[in-house]
Amino acid sequence: MSDIKEQELVEEQKLINELVQMVNQKEVKLKQKNNKISSDVLEIKTTFWNDVTINMDEPDDIIETYYSIKQQSQLLSERERTRGIIDKQLNVLNRLKNSPYFGRIDFLEDGENITEKIYIGIASLMDKKDENFLIYDWRAPISSMYYDYSPGPANYETPSGEFNGEIKLKRQYIIRNAKLKAMFDTGVTIGDEMLQEVLANQADTQMKSIVATIQKEQNQIIRNEKAKLLVVQGVAGSGKTSAALQRVAYLLYRYRGKINSENIMLFSPNTLFNSYVATVLPELGEENMKQTTFQEYLNSRIHRECFLEDAYDQMEYLLTTQQDEEYETRMESIRYKASLEFKQLIDQHGENLKMEGMIFQNVVFRRKILVTKEEIYQYFYNIDPAISIPNKIELVRNWLMKELKKSMKLEQSEDWVQEEIQYLDKEDYLEAFNTIEEKDGFSKESFNDFDREEAYLAQMVVKQRFKRLFNSVKKLRFVNLLDMYKRIFMLENNTLKWNEISKFSVKSLNDMNMTYEDATPFVYLQDLILGRNSDTAIRHVFIDEAQDYSPFQFSFIQQLFPFSKMTLLGDINQAIYSGVTNSETVLEGTVSSENETETIILTKTYRSTKPIVEFTRGLIDNGEKIEAFNRPGKKPTLKVINDFWELEKNLIIKVQSLQENGYKTIAIICKTAKESKMAYDSLKNEMTVRLIEKGTLAYEEGTLIIPAYLAKGIEFDAVIIFDTSQYARDEERKLFYTACTRAMHELHLFSIETRSPLLKLIPEDAFEII
Numbered sequence: 001m002s003d004i005k006e007q008e009l010v011e012e013q014k015l016i017n018e019l020v021q022m023v024n025q026k027e028v029k030l031k032q033k034n035n036k037i038s039s040d041v042l043e044i045k046t047t048f049w050n051d052v053t054i055n056m057d058e059p060d061d062i063i064e065t066y067y068s069i070k071q072q073s074q075l076l077s078e079r080e081r082t083r084g085i086i087d088k089q090l091n092v093l094n095r096l097k098n099s100p101y102f103g104r105i106d107f108l109e110d111g112e113n114i115t116e117k118i119y120i121g122i123a124s125l126m127d128k129k130d131e132n133f134l135i136y137d138w139r140a141p142i143s144s145m146y147y148d149y150s151p152g153p154a155n156y157e158t159p160s161g162e163f164n165g166e167i168k169l170k171r172q173y174i175i176r177n178a179k180l181k182a183m184f185d186t187g188v189t190i191g192d193e194m195l196q197e198v199l200a201n202q203a204d205t206q207m208k209s210i211v212a213t214i215q216k217e218q219n220q221i222i223r224n225e226k227a228k229l230l231v232v233q234g235v236a237g238s239g240k241t242s243a244a245l246q247r248v249a250y251l252l253y254r255y256r257g258k259i260n261s262e263n264i265m266l267f268s269p270n271t272l273f274n275s276y277v278a279t280v281l282p283e284l285g286e287e288n289m290k291q292t293t294f295q296e297y298l299n300s301r302i303h304r305e306c307f308l309e310d311a312y313d314q315m316e317y318l319l320t321t322q323q324d325e326e327y328e329t330r331m332e333s334i335r336y337k338a339s340l341e342f343k344q345l346i347d348q349h350g351e352n353l354k355m356e357g358m359i360f361q362n363v364v365f366r367r368k369i370l371v372t373k374e375e376i377y378q379y380f381y382n383i384d385p386a387i388s389i390p391n392k393i394e395l396v397r398n399w400l401m402k403e404l405k406k407s408m409k410l411e412q413s414e415d416w417v418q419e420e421i422q423y424l425d426k427e428d429y430l431e432a433f434n435t436i437e438e439k440d441g442f443s444k445e446s447f448n449d450f451d452r453e454e455a456y457l458a459q460m461v462v463k464q465r466f467k468r469l470f471n472s473v474k475k476l477r478f479v480n481l482l483d484m485y486k487r488i489f490m491l492e493n494n495t496l497k498w499n500e501i502s503k504f505s506v507k508s509l510n511d512m513n514m515t516y517e518d519a520t521p522f523v524y525l526q527d528l529i530l531g532r533n534s535d536t537a538i539r540h541v542f543i544d545e546a547q548d549y550s551p552f553q554f555s556f557i558q559q560l561f562p563f564s565k566m567t568l569l570g571d572i573n574q575a576i577y578s579g580v581t582n583s584e585t586v587l588e589g590t591v592s593s594e595n596e597t598e599t600i601i602l603t604k605t606y607r608s609t610k611p612i613v614e615f616t617r618g619l620i621d622n623g624e625k626i627e628a629f630n631r632p633g634k635k636p637t638l639k640v641i642n643d644f645w646e647l648e649k650n651l652i653i654k655v656q657s658l659q660e661n662g663y664k665t666i667a668i669i670c671k672t673a674k675e676s677k678m679a680y681d682s683l684k685n686e687m688t689v690r691l692i693e694k695g696t697l698a699y700e701e702g703t704l705i706i707p708a709y710l711a712k713g714i715e716f717d718a719v720i721i722f723d724t725s726q727y728a729r730d731e732e733r734k735l736f737y738t739a740c741t742r743a744m745h746e747l748h749l750f751s752i753e754t755r756s757p758l759l760k761l762i763p764e765d766a767f768e769i770i
């Protein structure tokens, strides 16, 4: 490093020290404020009832009491809220102490003669008087130039207008524990050196934030404010998930006061992924958005109708049951149920139901039909046809509740009630006695009292027994949704193989099995009939791994969040479901027809070393378009062995050598859960290894065995493909690609007897045969 740089290093370190000192001072002040608030909170809590005037004598007094309590509790919650904000600020200061900034641009604004040094960090820091920025938050408008421009002319937009000027210098820093470790002056993009440094690190069981090295095209995703629907199509490892999470942080900053983390929802591929990304936002001083998987959502909406197959079991079926005689029909069925045509058919069914065809269930109590389904049908269709189906259902419910109350009265004189009364506890009798006494006192004629007590007990017994029935009417269980869903398969339809699809669907529903492909259409019909369950509080929905959503599912999600903007992130080459079934995904065509849609394409990949990218790109169409980040590494290896036992031996040796090389997260990726379990059973006594299954919530460092479809979205230092010969069909190419692209530093493939025919797609010199 030149002398000037040495001098600059000294100056930068001096600045860091000053900033840390400033942060320390702010921290002390904030802590004092926090202590004061904590003692306030404690005091309010201990004196709460002393400071409240309670007087219940007159209505006016009651109102006054109410307001007095309300005032005190508001005071308490306001203090607690402030304490929460301070805790968050302390958390951010703590991070700034470790690394106050990571970037700098020297910007000369047009018309000015002083070049301003703009330091950029994970949060803003003001000077003592709170007048000037010492550090700018990476999300501030001015910071956008750091990501968008190289030295030279540049501009940035603020709500009050555009500012032009020139970037004289762009610099990046690596600061750890307040010590400057490295510093780079960068050119066109956020420097290669810095990225090299970051990407050479080991994979983590938790994703990291990328704010210091966001690339220009990723920045476009993060800061996009205009698109109602933003579609990001990016190759494996191009930073889609990273961009999504930094975008959440950006939106929380940009719309502070208007939206908070509760107004943002992320649909992620599985629960393992949820925990993988959980630390990114807190690392940036923000709270996590709401997060769910589509599967969890469906589970919450389908209660007791059927046994619901999940997406993972569907995948297992698709990958392991090709010889099943119904396999082809099911494929057709999956394809059709993914389409918007099927949605239209359900809409048509919904229209028909306005005039006829609703199916109800008898309301039954102790095997006695209280209201027949025909009576409910009559009542339903006697209501004004102009009223919507959900509103009519509401009216039916109210009517049924009244009918139940009538039946409850009649039931009290039935013999079974008398019988049950005899088995009541002493406590129940006492309760009856007390209630009657409290109500209007006992009379002198004890005989009459006895009758009253009996009547009360009868009422109590019947009420108790009717509770479940009331509850089920309240929950609209009298509507037979499942049968109405089955009816759809009796409608006329020109779809190819409709008869076969219908027969197959009805058969499995009759067996009380609901396939995954039926789940969304079923919930959609349910919403048409019972009323839509939309979430109007959500302002922004993110769908990661969007390639695995069908057009039907996407359209359904859009209706669930009517006031929300959407960001879809996906990679058509990782469309493992549609790859196997050849069904449409939302990323193909459907979304581009939406209004106010913007599409951003990412072709550069950051996860894997260059040799790994050169190997994996062979597996996909147009793979040559993928740009690898120039990170050196070893070529992937392939070893073909004779049998399972030899494979076991080889795996043990391979894992050992990877561990010796210092790799901490090593994944043995299998094609299915079945294969994973088999691999686990054979290896668990030979090494420390963990099996990842569909319900696994988190994983730790070490060696794990995982089915390819659960490894989606996450990454590992080294990946071992258990047996490539299992990926024999072209339909499994995307799954194979997804599995191989999980590797950051090393990729090793094994095959029993023969190698996968898919390997023919890869140039021989892209891997080493050992």
Ligand SMILES: Nc1ncnc2c1ncn2[C@@H]1O[C@H](COP(=O)(O)OP(=O)(O)OP(=O)(O)O)[C@@H](O)[C@H]1O
Pocket: 195, 198, 199, 208, 210, 213, 214, 215, 218, 234, 235, 236, 237, 238, 239, 240, 241, 242, 243, 571, 574, 606, 607, 712, 713, 714, 715, 741
């Ligand atoms: N600008 C960046 N700076 C540093 N690291 C980055 C950057 N962009 C992406 N990465 C890293 O590249 C890896 C892949 O990123 P990410 O998981 O977000 O990609 P993805 O497109 O969602 O991948 P996939 O579709 O394969 O799941 C991560 O380790 C991430 O930290």
